[in-house]
Amino acid sequence: MAFAITQTCCADATCVSVCPVNCIHPTPDEPDFGRTDMLYIDPATCIDCGACADACPVDAIFPAGDLTGPLRVYEELNAEYYAGRDVLAEVSAAPNFHRWAPPAFERVLPSDFAPPDVAVVGTGPAGMYAVEDLLLHTNARVTLVDRLPVAGGLIRYGVAPDHPSTKKIGETFARFHDHPRLRLRLGVPAGAELADRHDAVIFAVGATEARALGVPGEDLPGSLPAATVVGWYNGHPDVEPDAVDLSAERVVVVGTGNVALDIARILTADPAELTATSIAPEALARLRSAKVREVVVLARRGPETAAYTRPELLALAARGTLVVDTHDSRIAAAIDGAEGKAAWLRGVRRERVDWSVPPPEGRRVVLRFHSAPVAFRGDTEVRAVLTSGEVEIPAGRVIRAAGFRGAPVPGLPFDDESGTVPNSAGRVEGRPGVYVAGWIKRGPSGGIGANKACARETVGALLEDAVAGRLPVRRRGVAARLRGRA
Secondary structure, X not given: OOEEEOOOXXXXXHHHHHOOOOOEEOOOOOOOOOOOOOOEEOOOOOXXXXXXXXXXXXXXXXXXXXXXXXXXXXXXXXXXXXOOOOHHHHHHOXXXXXXXXXXXXXXXXXXXXXXXXXXXXXXXXXXXXXXXXHXXXXXXXXXXXXXXXXXXXXXXXXXXXXXXXXXOHHHHHHHHHHOOOXXXXXXXXXXXXXXXXXXXXXXXXXXOEEOXXXXXXXXXXXXXXXXXXXXXXXXXXXXXXXXXXXXXXXXXXXXOOHXXXXXXXXXXXXXXXXXXXXXXXXXXXXXXXOOOOEEEEEOOOOHHHOOOOHHHHHHHHOOXXXXXXXXXXXXXXXXXXXXXXXXXXXXXXXXXXXXXXXXXXXXXXXXXXXXXXXXXXXXXXXXXXXXXXXXXXEOOEEEEOOOEEOOOOOOOOOEOXXXXXXXXXXXXXXXXXXXXXXXXXXXXOXXXXXXXXXXXXXXXXXXXXXXXXXXXXXXXXXXXXXXXXX
């Protein structure tokens, strides 16, 4: 019986490195890596050893025959990735082919180097992958800093509470908090001044600001950025327990990424099903008395370009309350006549939604494609969303989930257009000894696992600079001390 990878795959490739028969793809050196929704096990090659399941940090891998309910479809999805293709032949035919294995041990500092003092700012995935690399592969002393009073970053405050398996990777990261060469400092705002007290600093502070839509009325009361809603149901200390008003029957979510679907799923969930999750108690209490019956997910373009991943769509569709609004003939044509993302919706109920009437009884999520928001309307607060084609959708709340962007880090250069700190392989431009990793480095793209390779590149640049003597001389003379001569 083959194993299968399921919804909560984090794609950090830990499973790939332990597979004895190379049956998990794409691997980190294949072109598809980071572009697929998840990793896949080839059922024809898998020998049922279970090594991948033991190694998976998010409990996403199971024997295919044991999958039940909504997870049953993942046996087919794993096999589908390999249908009609010989992945091993494709990879072996590529230039510089080699059977993928974990990167060679490259973190060796010269024997006369004293342990460098490195500060890492941010306890989310990017920061923790950098910490893991430094502690396991070097003799560095690490100071881990976070402005929040509780560690976890995106894992704690960004992952939906009904995805407990995804949150489990936080336990993997937390084991480093007690490492003898790590000092954990929480509730401490940090900027470039850390560089004066450490040999090097890695900023892994994420991207927490909402991208502006640039439409009239988007700042009206009742219009909220997705980060506020996600922080609210996850108990983020920066978000007040009453930050999200659920007194409206219809809520519009602008955007089709995974965050948009997470929000739609939580707002229409049966509160009883959330009781055993990590949802904030105050949020759960409000959901119990919420009047929300319908969440409308607005997409600028068609279903073939939706930003959500297939696992997220399947999690929402499995509840049987998902509807596709067929207001535009292009929608049905795309779903019925194409492969790819549009085809994912073939089993979803379709109907032409009449926005002049209140939402029906019960709870549902409506996907409305080809409907770019052009204005939010209301006198003292949002009352409706005007979309392209002059269609007005009455809604008492609007949630803007059109993407995130980084915020400036005090003392560091900042590219306002991309929302990132200008860098080369993690090296901050014009600031020797200062580095970035994660979304503040590359922009808000890629899931949890994408941060592993990103952090590895940054740590590699840092150590290369240390060996080459490019770290600035601070305090007692860092360059000399690292060489053991101070």
